[in-house]
Amino acid sequence: RIENFFGYRLDLTAEFSNSLNRLYITRSNCDMNITVIALENGKVELRSCVHSLIFAMHTDGNLISKSQTKIFRMIVSKDCVKFVNDFIRYIAALYFYTRKIYINLSSVKCIHNLASDYGVTAIRDYCDKLFYKLLPQDQSFKHQLELYNYAEAVEDSFLKEICLKYFAWNCEAFSKSVVWYEMAGEELDALLQRSDIVIENEFRLFQAVEQWVIENERAEMVDLLMSKIRFHMMSPEQLVSIPYNSNLYEVFQGIFTTRLLEAFEFHSVPVQKLKYYRNISEASYHPRIYTSPDWSTLLHIPTPAPGFNHSYTHQPFYGALVPYREQLDTGYNPYHPSPSSFFHTARHMSQLYISNTLSWSAHYHTNAQGCRNSNVICPYDTYPVATLSTAPSRQDNSIAYQNQILIVCEDRYISFVQDMKNSSAVLPLLNTTALFLFACSSGVTSLRFVVRPYYIQ
Structure with missing residues (x-):
């Protein structure tokens, strides 16, 4: 006969996580040495000792767990060196030992980079989801541009598109920030190709681009960048003011004249005739997102x-x-x-x-x-x-x-x-x-x- 007695369970799983964390901190009986080397100068920045058995329990294919030796070297760019200790402690200790990690806007780039380089796919994928949440936190746009530059360096098209979309949707504030002038010419060109730029009007965008050229002394970029400005979307009053008020017009009059004439043509020729001579499906004939x-x-x-x-x-x-x-x-x-x-x-x-x-x-x-x-x-x-x-x-x-x-x-x-x-x-x-x-x-x-x-x- 089965007795229906109530029983009680002793559950110490919460302490197990703390015990593993203490194991990492004390390095007791550790048997795997990790050496961190700066990419730029080859200098050893950090040494740490971990437990190979703990790493071997993870099957996500990360390079540390797959290592067949007791010595593992990590090559890290210098701007991420300050996060290396956190990476080892929080990635190795808290992720591998307790499967927890804390990531913020300051650390997400380096942690994403380290996770990508060393195959910690769970953390890399988690960072991909965090970008959407973290980008709005910095009103200066400094971290957003750093992440965009990082995305270009590692050829991460996913992150690059996220950053470009954030710049485009918030271009009104971005174009007034100091960081606007820190964009590379190729980056600004990529942004100007988008139709989802949110800005007061096209003339305001033209002024921001003109100021970027002047501040960065990039005269060789004028033709390329002005080809992305949609002069057709400016009012005749704004167009006629450019020869008199633009700081670039006198030097680059030839570049501006053709575009201004085509814009005035847009404002004076009915579409029934215009479409026979011009390709009105081109971006220059379509508005961006104007908030005026x-x-x-x-x-x-x-x-x-x-x-x-x-x-x-x-x-x-x-x-x-x-x-x-x-x-x-x-x-x-x-x-x-x-x-x-x-x-x-x-x-x-x-x-x-x-x-x-x-x-x-x-x-x-x-x-x-x-x-x-x-x-x-x-x-x-x-x-x-x-x-x-x-x-x-x-x-x-x-x-x-x-x-x-x-x-x-x-x-x-x-x-x-x-x-x-x-x-x-x-x-x-x-x-x-x-x-x-x-x-x-x-x-x-x-x-x-x-x-x-x-x-x-």
């Missing part, structure tokens, strides 16, 4: 009041449940209209359409009730949803729109850019720490709706 009031509006997202709850009380209005009066001021009250903004733009970037304006309405609907209270059609199955629509008007079959929403975090940086499809875009809850491309731990503060017209080929 001429092409965008900023919609602030209200934050629920502290202690907000969803208590309801009966009111005589059709017997419905209505929130208490003091709750009506909270931004996410389902019985209020959704946050909205109304603005006007020209139909197209060309001066031919300057007097042909469109009226736009931007909404952020957190639920169906708020949507209906906004007196708009609400066919959506999923909420929250952002919408950007224009009043019905005579359609121009030669113009289309690639409108986008910028998710702004802390009123400081853009954490995500969302395409609008059929005038709407489904978004995560913005008053939470939703996982956007670039981390936004404190919550989204606003949405910027951007109108982007272009000619159809």
